[in-house]
Amino acid sequence: MPIRLTKSVKIISILIFVFFLVQKTSDLYFGTQLYSLLSLESESFFHKHFYWQILTYPFLSGDVSQLFFNLLMFVFVGSDLELFWGSRSFLRYLFFCSISLGLIYILSGMGRGVPLVGISGVLYGLFAAYGLIFGERVLLFMLLFPIQAKYFALILAAIQLLTALFSPGASAVTSFAHFLGMGVGAFYLWGLAKWQISRRNSSRSFVNQLKKLTKKKRKSGKHLKLVVNRLDEIDQADQDSDETPKTWH
Secondary structure (H helix, E strand, C coil): CCCCCCHHHHHHHHHHHHHHHHHHHHHHHCCCCHHHHHCECHHHHHCCCCCCHHHHHHHCCCCHHHHHHHHHHHHHHHHHHHHHHCHHHHHHHHHHHHHHHHHHHHHCCCCCCCCECCCHHHHHHHHHHHHHHCCCCEEEECCCEEEEHHHHHHHHHHHHHHHHHHCCHHHHHHHHHHHHHHHHHHHHHHHHHHHHHHHHHHHHHHHHHHHHHHHHHHHHHCCCCCCCCCHHHHHHHHHHHHHCCCCCC
16 A cells, blocks of 8 residues: 655654754753653642643654554555545644543653653554544565454554553553553544534424424415406496395395
8 A cells, every 4th residue: 555645744754853853963962951851740740840741752662673663554544534534633643642642641651750751642543533534454464464454453452451451561551651652542533523413403303393493484485465457347246236136135
């Protein structure tokens, strides 16, 4: 399947790559601490008031392998979703997944000592949307086994959940964050579907009420009758009545 690079995906991918180069170069060679300033961590967010971290953490990457994998999957999955939704709806979904995941991460206490970094959690939200929207599309699992997208998304969710439950330390926290990313994405799509259904039903009920009102107006209009040019007939009728003898009962 050819990869189609869309506008928003291209811009975000470039930003992630630039953030990686700037952060790694500054921290390694100039002694800055951009990683701790831009990654999302509970202590920094609540006590040091680094509120910008809720927006900057998706643009960071831990290492080259994470950068490469995230960008590859983001381009592959994100471009199809942006083509399907449009740029505005696609960016709204990304923003919701990123902010929601970050807030849950720090409010639940998972962010204590383990900073949240990278677009991986948001990427799993994209996997959830891809599996729901393009569920019948066939993908190559591990580049070998053909599998439908909906089952691919379920397998990813199961892997992250099992890793979160049975792995120690930071690995469990990271996997649970990925699982949460899929959860908030699925919740967003469920809420969006419910809202669209309710709006469609309300618009239909409004149209039905409007139709009923127009029908009532049409029925009431049937009782009205316009009479034109009846004077000659009335005069002729009066003349006829004068010629006829009157009778009394």
